[in-house]
Structure formats: C-alpha cells, structure tokens
Amino acid sequence: MSEPSPPSARRPGELLFSLLLAVFSVTAFWQSYAISGFSGLSEPGVFPMLASATMLISSLVILRDVVSKPATADAGFAQFRRDIVPARLIVVVGFILAYVITMPLLGFLVSSAGFLFLSFWYLWRKGPLVAAILTVVSLGAIHVVFRQVFQVVLPQGSLIQGMF
Secondary structure (H helix, E strand, C coil): CCCCCCCCCECCCHHHHHHHHHHHHHHHHHHHHHHHCCCCCCCCCHHHHHHHHHHHHHHHHHHHHHHHCCECCCCCHHHHHHHCCCHHHHHHHHHHHHHHHHHHHHCHHHHHHHHHHHHHHHHHCCCHHHHHHHHHHHHHHHHHHHHHHCCCCCCCCHHHHHHC
C-alpha cells in the first residue's frame, strides 16, 4: 500500500481567495434567508438557501484544505502580484474603471470608442491605425445591431447632451 502524498504547498493568493469565497457564501446564505426565512419547505427562499448552504459548506471545506497546506517562502505579495495580478490586468481594469466613469459623462459612443481604442492598442500591440480601424468597425457593428435593429436607446452623456 502506498503512502498518501504530502499536501502541495499553498499557491500565492489561495488563502485570500478561499477567505473571500467563504465570506461571499455567508453573504449569499444571509441574503437567501432574508427572502422568507425558514418557515416552511415550500417557501420561496428554500431553494436559494439550499444552494447557498451548499456553497458555504463547500467553501469551508476548501478553506480548511487551504489552511492545512504549508505556505511556501515565495508565496508573498510579490509572487501573488506577478502570478495572479500582472501589470496588464491592472491596466485593463483601469481602462474598465475609466470607461464606467466616463460613460455617464461622455455617452456610449465616445466612451466606448476610447475604451476600445486603448484596449486594442494596448493588448494587441498592432499600432494605433489598426486599433482605430477595429474600433470604428466594432462601434459601427454595435451601433447598427443595438440602435437600429433592437432600437436600444444608447446613453448620450450629460456633457455631450448639453452641447447639442
């Protein structure tokens, strides 16, 4: 009979992710309990409570397993940042944040054009002309599909709306 293999070392960010998973599961269970409590098996909150209870139990088992793993010496913040949150991800999240902030001010077309142009140029690295062409083609297709076909009113933005 073979011996069980020793637990692998804890990967960077694994403990934090497991803790966040457990917190999210507790929050989901609390929110599902708030639907109708546990007053009967036919109440509307029973299925969400069962689902979130399963999530909570699973997350606690995962957390227990992660805590039992030995931490490696290189599992610090630098390793976490390099493996889990690289600089490219931080830049793209910054683009998304700027997009969300500028959408109400500049409207859909202007903020989407800026977001797409910067994202294409930064992530694909084919040059500004290719990024501009892709941006115009993408926005044209989005505008035709959503504005013309589905007749969705796209946000104009408070700054641009006051100009016209």
